[in-house]
Amino acid sequence: MESIMTLDRVGASYDGKPALEDISMEIFPHSITAIIGPSGCGKSTLLRCMNGLLKEESGAAVSGNILLKGQDIVKMEPEEVRRRVGLVFQTPSPFPFSIYKNMTYALRYYGVKDKKELDRQVKEKLQMAGLYDEVAQELDKSAHKLSGGQQQRLCIARALTVEPEILLLDEPCSALDVKSSSVIEKMLTQLKEKYTIVIVTHNIAQARRISDHVAFLFGGKLIEFAPAKQIFSQPKEEETKAFLEGIYG
Amino acid sequence: MRRWKNRIFSLLVYGLTAMTVLVLAFVIYFIVKEALPTFQEVSVTDFLFGQRWMPIAYTGEVSFGIFNFIMATLYVSFLALAMAILVGIGAAIFLSCVASERMRGILYPFVDLLAGIPSVIYGFIGLVILVKYFIRAGIPTGSCVLAAGILLAIMLLPFLVSSCSETMLKVKEEYLPCAEAMGISRWYAIATIILPASWKNIMMSMILAIGRAMGETMAVMMVIGNANLFPHLLGKSESIASVIALEMGTAVVGSTHYHALYAAGMVLMILLFAINLIITILREKLIG
Numbered sequence: 001m002e003s004i005m006t007l008d009r010v011g012a013s014y015d016g017k018p019a020l021e022d023i024s025m026e027i028f029p030h031s032i033t034a035i036i037g038p039s040g041c042g043k044s045t046l047l048r049c050m051n052g053l054l055k056e057e058s059g060a061a062v063s064g065n066i067l068l069k070g071q072d073i074v075k076m077e078p079e080e081v082r083r084r085v086g087l088v089f090q091t092p093s094p095f096p097f098s099i100y101k102n103m104t105y106a107l108r109y110y111g112v113k114d115k116k117e118l119d120r121q122v123k124e125k126l127q128m129a130g131l132y133d134e135v136a137q138e139l140d141k142s143a144h145k146l147s148g149g150q151q152q153r154l155c156i157a158r159a160l161t162v163e164p165e166i167l168l169l170d171e172p173c174s175a176l177d178v179k180s181s182s183v184i185e186k187m188l189t190q191l192k193e194k195y196t197i198v199i200v201t202h203n204i205a206q207a208r209r210i211s212d213h214v215a216f217l218f219g220g221k222l223i224e225f226a227p228a229k230q231i232f233s234q235p236k237e238e239e240t241k242a243f244l245e246g247i248y249g
Numbered sequence: 250m251r252r253w254k255n256r257i258f259s260l261l262v263y264g265l266t267a268m269t270v271l272v273l274a275f276v277i278y279f280i281v282k283e284a285l286p287t288f289q290e291v292s293v294t295d296f297l298f299g300q301r302w303m304p305i306a307y308t309g310e311v312s313f314g315i316f317n318f319i320m321a322t323l324y325v326s327f328l329a330l331a332m333a334i335l336v337g338i339g340a341a342i343f344l345s346c347v348a349s350e351r352m353r354g355i356l357y358p359f360v361d362l363l364a365g366i367p368s369v370i371y372g373f374i375g376l377v378i379l380v381k382y383f384i385r386a387g388i389p390t391g392s393c394v395l396a397a398g399i400l401l402a403i404m405l406l407p408f409l410v411s412s413c414s415e416t417m418l419k420v421k422e423e424y425l426p427c428a429e430a431m432g433i434s435r436w437y438a439i440a441t442i443i444l445p446a447s448w449k450n451i452m453m454s455m456i457l458a459i460g461r462a463m464g465e466t467m468a469v470m471m472v473i474g475n476a477n478l479f480p481h482l483l484g485k486s487e488s489i490a491s492v493i494a495l496e497m498g499t500a501v502v503g504s505t506h507y508h509a510l511y512a513a514g515m516v517l518m519i520l521l522f523a524i525n526l527i528i529t530i531l532r533e534k535l536i537g
Contacts, residue, residue, distance in 0.1 A: 051430065058349055083432030093423050096446045105441075106431045155427070162431050 004029040004196050005050065005085075005166060010064035012045055012054060018220060019045045023064070025215055025225045027166060032188060032197045034211035034228070036204060038243065041217045043200040047168050050198065051085040052078050068165070083110075086164030090171045092151035094143035094158070099135055102143045102154060106162045121161060128194075129157035130187045149180025153187065160195070167191070169199040173206065185210050204244060208232055216240045280518065283511035287313065290505045296512060302477045304496070304506035313509045317479050319516065321486035325394055325469060326462035328482075329401035334455060336402075337409030338444075344410065345417035346425070346439050357411070364407035372471030375400040380472055383483075392474030393483045400468050405458045412457075416450040417443055449535045456528045460521055466490035489517045 003026035012020040020042045027033050027050075035043045048054040052073050055062045066073045073081045094102050103122040104112075112118060122139070126132035131153045135141070143154055152172055159167060169188075173181035188197055189210055201207050207214060207228070214231045216224045216239070224231060224240045235241045287296065291313045299314020344353055344360075379399060380391035420443050428438035466488075474485025475495060493510050500507040 053426075053430070058351075079432040079434060081432075082430055087430040089426060089430075093427055095424055095427070095442055105428075106433060109431075109433050109437060158427075159431065 002029070003027055004069060006065075006067040006070075007050075008065040008067070010046075010049055010062070010066060012042070012049055012060065012062050014057075015059040020049070020220045023217075023222045025222060027196060027198060028213065029196045030192050030194075031212040032192050032199060032210050033213040033215065034207035035198065035200045035215045035217060036202065036207050036243070037217035039202065042220045043202075043217055044170050046217065047087070047170050047198065047200050050166070050168055051087050052076075052081040053087065083162050084164055085166045085168060086159040086162065087168045088152075088155050088159050088170065088172055091175050092148060092155050094146070094151050094154050096142070096144060098140045099143050099146070099154060100139040102158055103161055106158070110162065125157045125160045126154075128160060128187070128191060129153040130183060130190075131157060147180070149176050149183060152176060152180070152184060156184070156187070156191075160191075164195065166196045166198060169197065171200055171202065173201070173203070181206070204246075216243065218243070277518075280511055280515050283508055284515040285508075285512075287505060287508040287512040291509070296509070297516070300477075300479070302492075304500070304509065311505065313505065313512075315489065315492070315509075315513050315516065317477050318487055318489045318492050318513065319520075321394065321473070321480040322463050322488040322490070322517065322520070324480040324486070325397050325401060325473065325488055326459050328394065328398035329405055329462050330455060330459055332398060332402035333405040333409055333458065334451075337406055337413055338451065340406075340410045341413035341417050342439060342444075344414040346421050346435070346443065360407045360410050363403075364411070368404065368465060368467040369471075371400055371404055372468035375468060375472040388483055390474065390485075392472055392485055394473060394480045394486050395482050397469045397473040397488075400472055401462050401465060404465065404468060405462060408461065409454055409458055412454040413447065413451055416447045416454075420446045452535070453528065453532060456524060456531070460524050460528075463517065463521060463524070464490060466494050470494055489513050493517075 005027040007023055007025050007027075010020060010023040011018065023046060035046060037043050045054060048057075049062055050066060054060050055074075056078065068076070068081070068084060073085075095105060097105070100122060103125060104118050107118060107121055112121070123132060126135065131150060134150060135146070143151065146154060152175075156167075156169075156172070173184055176184070185206060188199070191197060192212075199207075199211070211228045214224075214226060214228050215222060216231065216235075216237075218239050224235060224237045226236070231240065232244065235244060291299075296313055296315060297319070298316045299312060300316050301312040301314050302317070303310070303312040305311065340360075344356060348356060375396060379396050382391075383393060383396055384391035421439075424442050424446065425435070425438055428442060429435065469488050470491035473487060473491060475487045475491055476485040478484055478486050480486040493514055496506070497510055500510055
């Protein structure tokens with residue numbers, strides 16, 4: 001299978017202290033890649049490398065090459081990289097507008113003005129995020145009045161409005177209860193038909209349920225990268241095995 | 250033993266709280282008590298809407314009308330706020346959204362330092378520098394409402410900048426990453442998300458600033474010219490606070506003049522209370 005994103009010996013450091021070393025892996029289209037590992041192993045840092053957000057943080061430096069469909073993201077406009085590689089954060093943070101305005105915000109920025117087209121997009125993306133039926137009657141309601149799980153799904157739907165090729169999710173369920181998490185997991189498995197998903201999670205069970213490929217990070221290094229089935233049934237490396245058995249937190 | 254200690258401590262806390270409340274109560278009581286005799290001589294309408302302030306009968310009759318002072322107080326305060334808010338919001342956007350954390354760490358102390366300068370120093374600078382420019386520009390004596398407004402605006406700035414940038418920093422940290430993650434440019438996000446989301450808090454700081462501006466005495470008194478005239482941008486005028494500060498020392502205790510100054514103080518206090526009341530109502534309505 002042709003990969004959509006290739007990481008080639010990617011390294012990252014904060015103020016000279018290395019956070020990631022020599023990461024080489026591939027992201028395959030229409031699949032869910034889970035990045036797992038103990039706290040502080042560099043999962044979120046790796047995610048932020050992928051959409052170019054990290055290199056803009058003060059004190060951070062990124063090395064190696066990240067290719068998006070064969071094109072080096074360093075040579076692309078930062079805005080373009082971020083539009084094509086969406087990111088959803090850990091804590092849901094809808095803008096302080098109505099649900100509708102949250103959904104149309106980026107579309108308007110990119111020049112979509114036709115009301116019918118906006119309405120269509122809002123409906124389509126909310127349906128994809130499995131939120132439409134719950135909010136269809138109250139699109140004018142403030143997004144802050146939604147529950148935590150609904151807010152996170154709104155944020156995912158909002159990220160989809162710019163039609164990203166890859167959607168990165170940084171522990172999207174860690175602030176949510178079990179039921180909301182399972183709704184989001186189900187939605188993600190449906191979304192992969194149309195998008196490519198990379199999810200950081202410290203929940204091994206979640207990675208087992210939804211992922212097609214798994215990258216195990218430990219101490220800033222990529223220990224193992226393999227199809228999910230293989231990594232969960234026969235991990236090659238000792239560290240992976242130990243982590244999956246719950247030896248590291 | 251422990252019980253006694255607890256009792257003494259709680260009595261102390263109650264006592265100190267009561268003292269604070271009592272101080273306020275006494276201030277109000279004395280001002281009202283000293284102010285009320287004025288209205289045996291002057292009617293409330295004449296006092297509030299009269300334009301002639303002639304506390305001693307040098308020529309003709311005495312007269313106690315503070316309308317011009319009230320208008321000057323409001324005029325100068327709103328003028329200062331209008332000037333300060335534009336600069337303040339601009340500086341707050343820079344500090345919260347553009348400056349790096351290190352730069353913020355360097356710049357914040359300067360803003361705080363500006364707040365710590367005593368108002369007489371501002372007045373002095375206004376007198377020596379600002380007023381001279383106005384003389385050069387052809388304003389006789391240089392003292393005018395605009396000079397007072399500019400000076401007051403500078404005095405309001407540190408407060409506005411620090412309260413607005415604090416709000417914006419919080420809003421920015423919450424929403425800017427999400428906007429940037431969709432490829433939206435920083436300036437567009439500032440204009441369309443951060444400013445609207447901070448608006449309620451900016452309003453609150455504006456109202457608080459007006460309260461401060463109205464009570465400010467020294468700096469305003471030094472550059473406003475202190476003439477009982479209806480306020481015009483480039484003309485002299487006199488605020489309530491400056492009338493009180495200038496005349497209290499020479500007013501004969503117990504005279505109508507003396508009581509009228511207290512009454513003017515009472516009007517200023519009522520204006521401030523009214524503004525504070527508006528703050529509370531607005532805060533409940535807007536922020537909930």
